[in-house]
Amino acid sequence: MRCVLVTGASGGIGAAAATRFAQAGDRVALHYVKNRAGAEAVLASLPGEGHVLVSGDVQDPDAVSRIIASAITQLGQLDVLVVNAAVAPSADNRHVLGEIGYAEWVADFRRMIDVNLLGAANLAWGIADHLIQRRSPGAIVNVGSRGAFRGEPEYPAYASSKAGLHALGQSLAVALAPHGISVSSVAPGFVATPRQLSKLDGAEGDALRAQSPFGRVGTPAEIAEAVFWLASPQAVWSSGAILDANGASYLRT
Template identity: 65%
Template structure:
């Protein structure tokens, strides 16, 4: 049994990851920022007992430190961190350079970097220091994005934050290997979460499915399966990797 902190676990990929760990008998701290009702639903769905809710805005460095402390206290320790929470592309975060004001450009850039990169970095620091203090092995898995490689012209801050998250994960893989802490990242393509249901059911659905030669998009469960493997002791030699999960919709060299 391991103790796992999953950020942004109120729904979507985070919920699927939390369910996957709990299904293996692990104890999970379900983090959320504002969607408490959804987070409580995730908690209710988890098999087993000993799970917990932790809340906080990862854009606030003080909150990030408190989240780690609360997860450690609630679970009796943390062995695995999954950095999933992010400010994602949406109508209110669109910031195409030719269309937005400078004020909105700055607002979105700061918010995405604060949460997607710095929030993950601060949580990684806290969990790593906890593991080092215990003298225990562990793992960190970052949820990145295909957009880090192919570009996000309407959401450049998102693409940049995920590319930086991948690079941060590789730096930490080297830094934490002497402490037996493995750090990896996954880079999903389009995933059919609740938030994307309107796109999938609307006029853009066919085009999204056609991005992959499989003729479909990814599922949260497929991302969760990859996270389970990468966080396992058997995958420690994969530390430093960035795993593409996009159904051959984008191939990088």
């Protein structure tokens, strides 16, 4: 049994990842920022016992310290970190050069970088310090994006933050290997999370499904399976990897 912290676990990929670890007999700390009701619903649905909730805004370094400390206190230790909490593209943070003002541009970049990259870096420091002090192996899995490779012209801050997250993971993979800690990333394409269902049901739904030769989009459970494998002891030799999980919708060389 492992003790796992999953950030952004009140729904979507985070909830699916938490469920996958719980199904394997692991104990899970479900992190949320504002959606406590969603996190409580996920908590109630998890198989097994001993799962807990933790909260805090990962863009705040002090809050990150509290998140890590709370998870360790409630679970007794941490063995795996899944970095899933992120500011995702939405109509509210679309930022296209030539269409928005400078202040909005700066604000969108700051928010996405603070949460998606700096928050991830601070979370990684927290669990790595804990594991090193325990002299214990462990795993960090980052949830990145295919947007890091193909570009996101309407959301360049998002693509930049995810590209940085992938590079962070590879850098930490080298730094933490001597301590027996693996670090890897999964790069999903479009995933049918609850907040994306309106797009799939709307006018752009067919175009989104057509991005993949499978004729559909991914599911949270499929991404969770990739996360679970990368966090497993069997995947330690894949430390530093970025696993594409996009249904062949974007192929990189």
